[in-house]
Amino acid sequence: MSVLILAEHDGHTLKQATYRAVTAAQHWQLPVHVLVAGHTTAAIAQEAAAIQGVAQVIQVDAAVLAHPLAEDIADLLVRAGGDHTVILAAHTAFGKNVLPRVAALLDVAMLSDVVTIVGPKTYVRPIYAGSIYATVESIDALQVLTIRASSFAAASVSPGNAAPIVMMDVSTTTAHVRWLGQVHNVSERPELASARVVVSGGRSLGSAEKFQVVLAPLAEKLDAALGATRAAVDAGFAPNDIQVGQTGTVVAPELYIAVGISGAVQHTAGMKDSKVIVAINHDADAAIFQVSDYYLVADLFETVPALTEALG
């Protein structure tokens, strides 16, 4: 009887989403175990062991896991999952890829993108692009779910906490998939999912060049991550991995600045839990104003540089 969390890391440190998953896991009032799988994971396992509320860390260390594949991680979770009543991960590209595979291997349903844990088998999760929240109950003995990281606070680090670390080996690895390579979008900006401030742009920016010229100085001044709407991504103004919305990344920063964004549900579903929302749009009827704290009906090409300037 315990909760097993699939940790997410970048090869050096845990992603903030994992700290938030630890908070979500406390709802069951069961011991929380964290699976850290990768190559040279000793430091990451120790980091996980120091999180308040973690009872055990399962460390898997193998060169073949340097670029983890869903097939291999799912097998590890199934092998590690024997006594667990809950298997949980954050609803990130990594978690979304692995957990449905785990659920199917274990012959249970899965809950995606849970925003509230109501009871041990009852959850609230968004449907229809976040325009509706459904309360759903599972009949399975074993619960497999991903949680929306921004809906849960990050668990704190407790220097006194040093949960035991147990090693698990890799038995076999998949013969079906080979990792070929990766491309990291180079950005000096903070990571979108965990940034304190996010500056996002919509299609009104007009071009990829203007997207950067107008928004980057403001983002830099605020040490903010850059985000974009799906329309801006589809128009080629911004890379897909900075898309904020139901089908992109869901964010909840302290401050969200929406520039030239109309406010489609698809987008607002991904940012409306931000603490303070500011919108700048020339259209006085823009739907984004309905979810913002403050808004300016103004030309963004004049207003954003003026705002950047005014921040000193």
Next chain:
Amino acid sequence: MKILVAVKRVVDYNVKVRLKPDGSDVDIAGAKMGINPFDENAIEEALRLKERGHVSEVVAVTLGMAACQDVLRHALAMGADRAILVETDVLLQPLGIARLLKAVVEREQPDLIILGKQAIDDDAGQTGQMLAALLGVGQGTFISAVDVHEGEVHVTREVDGGTETLALRLPAVVTADLRLNEPRYVKLPNLMMAKKKPIQTYQAVDFGIDASPHLKQLTVANPPTRKPGIKLDSVQELVEKLRTEKKVIG
């Protein structure tokens, strides 16, 4: 090479879905229905692979009521060669769908199975990964590119912070992201011609597979709303509010 594309009939993405007065479920009676947008990307990619000479046949499949034929007609009008309807009145959820699709895959023996990365109604995003698990094959999720090689496909996946490229030995399951392609428009003559293409119907019960739901929807509600915003007149006023009232900037 043969490709199976799984598609889903969903409420059209332009429709604002409402709640039933008792809050038990969404009210979609009479709502305009259509093919799930990500599934359109899946069909489009299968057709492009066929047009590049890699593929001999594209088969579309869906599961559900007889009315689901309309999304198969859409797939056929786009250019799929034939279609399969697995008919059932049972409420289908991803695990049940994956189990039924596995039975279709065993009959059809496709080399590549393409699905949309998620459906825009339940937003679960699970079926492709579940199907890959049940088939014991490799998966490529959220793909923005696919290339055919000897006995395998190379896929580019959209991941946090960039992209990842994988080689998947065939047979394999991939799920389409919006960036994979721009689906073609369906022209009226094609829609007419699609009516002549065959749709094969199976009854789900004949598969002898348990596809019953594991999840019970208790209630639905509108998400918490924010108070409408305050209109400000100047950048200076905005900076002042953020600095002194909300204290979110230094």
